[in-house]
Amino acid sequence: MRLGGRLAAAIEVLEDIRARHRPAADALRDWGLSHRFAGAGDRAAIGNIVYDALRRKRSAGYLFGSDEPRAAAFGALFLEWGETPETVKAALTGDRFAPPLLSDDEIGALGANRLEEAPEAVRADVPDWCAPFLEARFGAGWVAEGMALSARPPLDLRVNTLKADRDKVLRELSGMNAEPTAMSPHGIRIPPIKGSGRHPNVQAEPAFRKGWLEVQDEGSQIAAALAGAESGLQVLDYCAGAGGKTLALSAAMENRGQVFAHDSEKQRLSPIFDRLRRADVRNVQVVPRPEELAPLEKRMDLVLVDAPCTGSGTWRRRPDAKWRLTDRQLEVRMAEQEKILAEASRFVRPGGRLAYVTCSIFPQENVERIDAFLAANPGFNPVDHAQLFESRFEGKSGSARIDPAKGISLTPAYSGTDGFYVAVLSRAA
Incomplete structure (x- = not known):
């Protein structure tokens, strides 16, 4: 044609x-x-x-x-x-x-x-009703953030350190213009395509089939790293979905300790089983039924809540969702997030941590939900997010918007990633 x-x-x-x-x-x-x-x-x-x-x-x-x-x-x-x-x-x-x-x-x-x-909302390529949310969050830079969310995205990969290292995978992907990601130590980026081009089908590559890599945006990799999973911990991935962050948590834990992967919608978990086998993950238990979580109450060192959200941080990958989104859908998501945070917090042991993540740029789904949760749960307190980020990504704090008490935000214009929000809370001992 x-x-x-x-x-x-x-x-x-x-x-x-x-x-x-x-x-x-x-x-x-x-x-x-x-x-x-x-x-x-x-x-x-x-x-x-x-x-x-x-x-x-x-x-x-x-x-x-x-x-x-x-x-x-x-x-x-x-x-x-x-x-x-x-x-x-x-x-x-x-x-x-x-x-x-x-x-x-x-x-x-x-x-x-x-x-x-x-008009500014036109240049930002966002619906008029969403423009005030971006302006409230990003101030004078909100139009630039909207424009970045309207650009073509790169293809990001995460190296599965249980089976390979980044240099090995980069050699395997030679000829694809692949390069290390700027922040994630295990990430690889293939730049955005131009014109009528297309990204390589990495899922057809031997490296993918051997479990050496996963497709995962660098922002998602960073969010998983900030959750703080370490070898030997007991971890609950409460909204595991297809398992992208579950796999990243397991790799960070070096297959030691235990990850329990749960999702309230069981069908979302269906891809996780093949992914676990391919990645050679051995410390994950898939827990589809809510009643099966009861023995874990107040026993988890870490509970990760990758909350359902509007997905506004992924608009450059799913631009059609931008125009289907309504204020009513935002309200529904906010109610879901509040309920999920309350439910998931029950599993955090005294002295343990609760990590809240969204792929949204809207403050209503991010800091406002954390503020509401903290007001209702005085036994939880935010960690020092500036210290947390520096401990995981030394010398790279300038690539994220960090409020020590409120959380960490990643965006295309500022961080070169999809839009993500991360808040980590500690439960009093």
Whole structure:
């Protein structure tokens, strides 16, 4: 397929997403199933246009003065692919599968609408109702954070130190532009793709199949490290999901001690069993039923709560979620977080720690939830987060926003990671 056919397909997928309010991944999968003639390169390029259009939806809409999928798709080419009206016209001319060429009105709008003059929420590419939350959290830098959350993400990997080291995996991945991550000592980063390119399928690599690595954002790796799992401890991963942080905890513990992996929705745990086997993890017990946790009450050295949240810190990877999110969904998540913190805290032994993590940038899901929990649970106190970060990532405190009493925040613009929040609380002995 030429650019014209790919662009037309992207517009079709974007129209499907808007009409049916469905995730982009589902719409792209269904398009691929009904257009089996499209090769892997075509599907990758179409996906890039779709995701770029969703990341830069408001910017593209402003440039064209339209919120139609066509404007978003063309805007993606101009904002992210380095195309111009002239290069796009040349590429589309004579392509019978291409959408109609830009009209004089559309070209006129592009010339008249300057993005640097757009409202701040437009330049940040965030919904208007979310803008005050970012401003409250990041102050004068909130637009830059929104823009970073609208950029293409890298592909981050975590080396499984139970089976390999970073140098060994880097040699295995030579030719992929892989490099060590800036903060995580076990992380590897493959830079963001450009244009119609695609990241390598690392899950097809022998290194992945041998359990040497996992796909995990550097921010998630840092959050797991800050939780403080060490060899010999008794640890409860209370919202384990598919097990990404469970695996990181086990590796940090060198397969010694015990990790109990639990999730209130049992189906989320289904991938964890294959992942544990592949990673050669031997100190994890999967505990799917809440009643099975009763013997662990007040016995855990560490309880990790990777809380369900809006996922606003992952918008560059899941930009469609940004536009589906509602204030009501935020309220539901906040209530869930409050309930989960109260439940999980029961398992922390006297003198033990409770680590609270979200992949959200909203203060309502982060410091406000911790403040509410501390007010209701005077037996818990925050650790010194500045000291904690320095102990784990010596000399790198400038890469995170750290409030010693309130927690640690990681963001794309400031840290080069997805958006994460970490607070660690100690229970009185």
